[in-house]
Amino acid sequence: MNTPADRLTIRLIVNGRHVEREAPARRSLADFLREDMGLTGTHVGCEHGVCGACTVLVDGQSVRSCLLFAVQLDGAAVTTIEGLTPPEGLSPIQQAFCDAHAMQCGFCTPGMIATATELLAEHPAPTEAQIRDAIAGQLCMCTGYVNIVRAIQAAAAHRSTPA
């Protein structure tokens, strides 16, 4: 990879599946997921890192997929909203979003779920302030933040309840 190229072959793991694809250098991770992998759950909003709609997890950490080129992801593991969804039904976080009416148009939801997943992995019982800080980089243009905070609180409570 030390000679400049306009297309490169990359190997990465997407939602647990090994993938080998050729991608143009200019293809963002967001477009690679949507156009090349058919994973349209990752939403593309502002395309310059402000809105947070395209947030996915790379090696477990939240990233803006519009600010990464797919060719940078050679060897990485990417998790999208499709990968955060169980084969049957919904994850507890997703169910909490439904129960709390935490989505209106749904455009910000995949990024919100990815961010909430990371938050709850690091802070199983977050304070409201921690939740608000965590989602500060995720814009909901319906302004439904109150219910989003409630949903994340409910998901955290669900986790701390023994099954």
Place this chain on the structure above:
Amino acid sequence: MKPAPFRYARPATLDEALSLLNSGGQDVKVLAGGQSLVPMMNLRLLRPTVLVDLNGLPGLDRITPRPDGGISIGALVRHERLAQDPRVREHTPVLAEAARHVGHAAIRHRGTLGGSLAHADPAAELPAALLALDAQLILHGSRGPRTVVAADFFQGLLTTALAPDEILTEVRVPAHGRGWGFAEVARRSGDFALAGVVAVLDRPAGSAGSCVSARIVGFGVGDQPVRFLEAERVLTSARPDPALAAAAVTCDPPADVHASAAYRRHLAAVLTEDAVSQALARLDDGGRA
């Protein structure tokens, strides 16, 4: 929008990276974390023909304590690590605090120290912190490495001493004592600050007299990080008083849709008082301990 087409290379050695930079002149750009470069490419404000990705270079993500008590930080260290690393928090806690305030978590997971410095946004936290800390930056070019102090590195709006054929590889930060403070005001958590202040003060343990050293730097209040020299003199010439330091702040901030110049000037004074108060409180705690 999508970036204009470009070619991408990920060299495995610094020499390869430097020869790639030399081969293409001004149209070659270095890619570190991409959290400033890629938005500018997506908005077509920049159209490089070649991107040289530094993430394949070994060793640029190291954090190493130095024999003089300072710390060496590789240019590819990402903000989140800078904020969390125990050695950074021990040797230079003000830098860890500044890193914690950069953008949102998703930005901090990718953005790098070197990238923030080379981009030199006047409202960015890390350039201001490194100016306050009198850090040294190591730049590698085809003629070998050179060392530039932070005060000479930042030269204006998005402008630095970094030549087009050079790569910033390392930052050397002197250790500082307990006398540090950090304060900023942003409209929302994670936004670029409207204004902010970094204060690094020192005085002998147990003393309530004047500071032996004081560096106070504002960000978001000029075209680059700005030292508040008059405020520093107030603290080194008499018994330190945060309000007197604040009253001595002078700056010529920009106005935009988010804040007027007068409001930013007001913030620079208020935040100086806050940052100096924090620093003095920490010095007092240290004196008692």
